[in-house]
Amino acid sequence: MDTSPSSPPTKKRKMATDTTAAEQEHQFPLPAILTHPSATPPILITQGAEGRLYKTTFFSPNIPCALKYRPPKPYRHPILDARLTKARLAFEAKVLERCRREGVPVPAVYAQNAAAGWIAVEWIEGAPVRVKINEWLGQRPKNEEEEKAADAKDQGPLVELMKRIGAAIAGLHRTGVVHGDLTTSNMMLRPPTRKTTRTTEQPNGVSEEEAKAKLLEGYVVIIDFGLANQSQSDEDRATDLYVLERAFASTHPRAENLFEHLLESYKQTFGKKGVSVLHKLEDVRMRGRKRSMIG
Amino acid sequence: MALETLQIEHVPSDHHVYAALFRDVQNVDFLQAQLIGKNPEFEYAFIDASVLISRTHLFAAIFRALNTLTEGTLQTPNVHSDIVIGLSPTNNISESYRRYGLTPFKTRDVLVIKVVYPKLSSENSTISSSEPPTPESTWQHLTTHIQGTPVPVTDEELAKSTDWAKVRKYYKLNGVPGVERIDTADEEGRRREMEGLVVSGIALRGL
Numbered sequence: 474m475d476t477s478p479s480s481p482p483t484k485k486r487k488m489a490t491d492t493t494a495a496e497q498e499h500q501f502p503l504p505a506i507l508t509h510p511s512a513t514p515p516i517l518i519t520q521g522a523e524g525r526l527y528k529t530t531f532f533s534p535n536i537p538c539a540l541k542y543r544p545p546k547p548y549r550h551p552i553l554d555a556r557l558t559k560a561r562l563a564f565e566a567k568v569l570e571r572c573r574r575e576g577v578p579v580p581a582v583y584a585q586n587a588a589a590g591w592i593a594v595e596w597i598e599g600a601p602v603r604v605k606i607n608e609w610l611g612q613r614p615k616n617e618e619e620e621k622a623a624d625a626k627d628q629g630p631l632v633e634l635m636k637r638i639g640a641a642i643a644g645l646h647r648t649g650v651v652h653g654d655l656t657t658s659n660m661m662l663r664p665p666t667r668k669t670t671r672t673t674e675q676p677n678g679v680s681e682e683e684a685k686a687k688l689l690e691g692y693v694v695i696i697d698f699g700l701a702n703q704s705q706s707d708e709d710r711a712t713d714l715y716v717l718e719r720a721f722a723s724t725h726p727r728a729e730n731l732f733e734h735l736l737e738s739y740k741q742t743f744g745k746k747g748v749s750v751l752h753k754l755e756d757v758r759m760r761g762r763k764r765s766m767i768g
Numbered sequence: 769m770a771l772e773t774l775q776i777e778h779v780p781s782d783h784h785v786y787a788a789l790f791r792d793v794q795n796v797d798f799l800q801a802q803l804i805g806k807n808p809e810f811e812y813a814f815i816d817a818s819v820l821i822s823r824t825h826l827f828a829a830i831f832r833a834l835n836t837l838t839e840g841t842l843q844t845p846n847v848h849s850d851i852v853i854g855l856s857p858t859n860n861i862s863e864s865y866r867r868y869g870l871t872p873f874k875t876r877d878v879l880v881i882k883v884v885y886p887k888l889s890s891e892n893s894t895i896s897s898s899e900p901p902t903p904e905s906t907w908q909h910l911t912t913h914i915q916g917t918p919v920p921v922t923d924e925e926l927a928k929s930t931d932w933a934k935v936r937k938y939y940k941l942n943g944v945p946g947v948e949r950i951d952t953a954d955e956e957g958r959r960r961e962m963e964g965l966v967v968s969g970i971a972l973r974g975l
Contacts, residue, residue: 506835511777530777532827563975570968576946581964584831584971586839593971595964 537596639738653700790916797872817877829854857969
């Protein structure tokens with residue numbers, strides 16, 4: 474569970490290929506809760522190191538939900554396994570509720586059975602920030618000279634997004650929670666509630682330019698609190714930012730130079746505390762480098 | 769009007785949940801007396817509708833109770849009383865009955881839930897007739913004994929009964945930053961945010 478600063482966790486999510494729910498049932502046994510009838514069959518979305526994520530509906534057929542299931546680990550003693558699974562899920566649920574009350578953008582908890590190893594949370598529409606940023610970067614000119622020219626003016630929406638991310642993380646840290654696994658995959662960009670942009674790919678009225686500007690629109694929602702911790706210390710907060718910085722540099726190398734905007738907005742939102750966290754971040758960076766050199 | 773069969777996701781198919789809403793109920797004291805006297809013919813969850821904000825809110829409590837039922841970890845004598853305390857974000861059972869159940873001369877609108885499921889022989893209910901109740905017989909029984917006006921269990925009808933001051937107090941929603949940061953003009957946004965917190969409160973009780 475530890476996330477040493479020198480090695481940002483690489484718990485990469487593999488998107489499930491387009492198989493039908495029936496095929497998937499053969500792949501993994503469903504948790505008991507998902508064997509009961511529902512309007513739409515549960516779909517396996519991702520398979521992480523700790524658990525599986527299913528998309529299903531909860532309470533009513535019109536309420537989509539994400540159900541996270543931590544299957545028992547056969548290599549652990551059953552009693553220890555049950556206890557760890559229960560404690561971690563309970564903790565995740567409590568952190569989510571706390572964030573939600575404090576106004577930090579996270580999914581709501583719909584139901585949980587920590588003993589049985591599952592938690593059902595609100596389904597966040599939209600796409601991971603990682604996908605959106607890469608889509609955005611992919612649209613920009615490939616040619617290096619052109620890119621330089623474009624860099625100067627064109628980054629507005631991406632800078633804005635970085636600022637929103639920084640503010641969201643500051644809000645999270647202010648509630649006394651550190652995420653433990655901040656990456657652009659663990660943030661969703663929820664599109665604005667009006668769903669007019671969804672109708673067709675490229676309606677006649679919307680120019681390419683406008684569509685592009687819309688790409689990075691949306692509300693940043695932080696997800697996956699499986700590694701979260703309660704902490705108020707600058708050290709832990711700085712480590713959180715450092716992990717994101719490293720992850721960001723490797724997933725979006727072309728936008729690495731924009732990370733400072735995220736930190737700047739973090740500092741602005743967080744005030745005095747933010748200044749000392751960023752100060753600590755310098756230390757963590759240094760130490761991170763040192764460690765990798767001794768390696 | 770008739771009894772509604774609730775379709776709740778991820779509930780075992782042999783568990784049936786029926787619901788009805790009665791407005792301006794005149795004999796709340798009689799209904800409560802049946803519960804206190806453990807009258808086996810009145811195995812219902814009677815909920816004071818003023819604490820309910822929506823169907824989703826109601827479903828969260830029912831789901832929780834059905835989950836404890838199938839796990840065999842009921843906290844109260846039966847699944848119906850567990851639905852009532854299932855609404856509570858706290859562990860105080862008698863307080864939960866007071867807040868979410870019937871209060872004579874105070875409760876006006878009553879939401880009734882009936883759960884029918886195959887009982888094990890060990891938990892043989894004392895109901896004299898061995899026939900499991902049907903929606904028709906349940907509806908008949910309810911309309912005979914509840915002196916009130918039946919209305920459909922819709923979000924609109926539930927919203928008419930909601931006492932927000934109580935909901936905010938019971939679910940500790942006063943002065944919560946997550947709600948306060950939403951513009952007061954955005955009533956629907958506030959309502960949704962509070963619904964999310966209420967459902968989370970129900971889901972997290974006991975952790």
